[in-house]
Amino acid sequence: MPKRADLSDTFCPVGRSAELLGDRAVLLILRDLFFGRRRFEAIAANTGLGPQLVSARLKLLEKEGVVERHAYQAKPLRHEYRLTDKGKDLFDVLYAMRGWAERWAYRDGETGGGPAMRYLHRACGTDVGTATICPGCGALLGYGDLKGEPSPALKAEQAARAG
Amino acid sequence: MPKRADLSDTFCPVGRSAELLGDRAVLLILRDLFFGRRRFEAIAANTGLGPQLVSARLKLLEKEGVVERHAYQAKPLRHEYRLTDKGKDLFDVLYAMRGWAERWAYRDGETGGGPAMRYLHRACGTDVGTATICPGCGALLGYGDLKGEPSPALKAEQAARAG
């Protein structure tokens, strides 16, 4: 790519988000962070992205205040990456993307019947499907309210990438 | 870029969405389509993307079943692009992106006080802010329920690009 046009000073809010989120690598890294993968190598392995790209994007996300680098051991200095509040607030975007894909992006029977990823409302145990409001108790759903459970097929895929 | 890794057969729903949505041009074009811009030239002018990119992405979106090409005149054959149901269902994603940006992506006072883009609930007239449930009447908000109104600054920017 050439020097891509800069959208960081548009007044359009979607344009501003697109500057950061309109990038496959950023989206995949955020997904992994929301999933609890905080280590560089774990993210690189699961996303399938090269270390150079992961490095560049984590630096960008850090600069944007979406993730924080955190040392988790000192002897050989090692860092992990954590979502900030600004980062956690991106959950709605990723959750909407997941909902759309569950509804439209799978051929019949491909997942073996259910969704590729099931979400349960922690408070009441209801399977929320792709809803943003719990069908069981009516509560508005956000990051932390939900417990994700990958389908067997997805779990197998992740295990294969980690090995 | 090299031949980018293919995510269309991951079982991860975010990965599948990212295959399409992890692209600045796609996001900007979708934004314009949701905004009612259906003509090639209007989209190219407003997004600032070159005609080649717009052409390529519209073809991709059509292939994915997100937009439909529709002839609006026959003499000189002219087409416009419309969102399909699958495309309209992406509203939640774009709306979540907009909400995040309104909350985090503007420096103080940059928009002149309010949000860069105001959304009113058609049914009750309430300004919904960045909520997904109407603060006035409690209804769940989707595409078609909302009326967007760009701020003066955003309106001026769009007019400048169209000129």
Next chain:
DNA sequence: GATAGTAACTATGATAATCATAGTGACAAG
């Protein structure tokens, strides 16, 4: 105490996507 990991990166070169700019085809209007 030399070899083999482990984790988090950086370096290198080939490939391909993006941008800017210009051009095309079909018609309408002046």
Next chain:
DNA sequence: CTTGTCACTATGATTATCATAGTTACTATC
């Protein structure tokens, strides 16, 4: 019959991405 509009396609320079290999700083094993 020249100019204008709309929806594109063509071309060449630039640069991001991928694949692969290498680096640094330790720890654990033989």
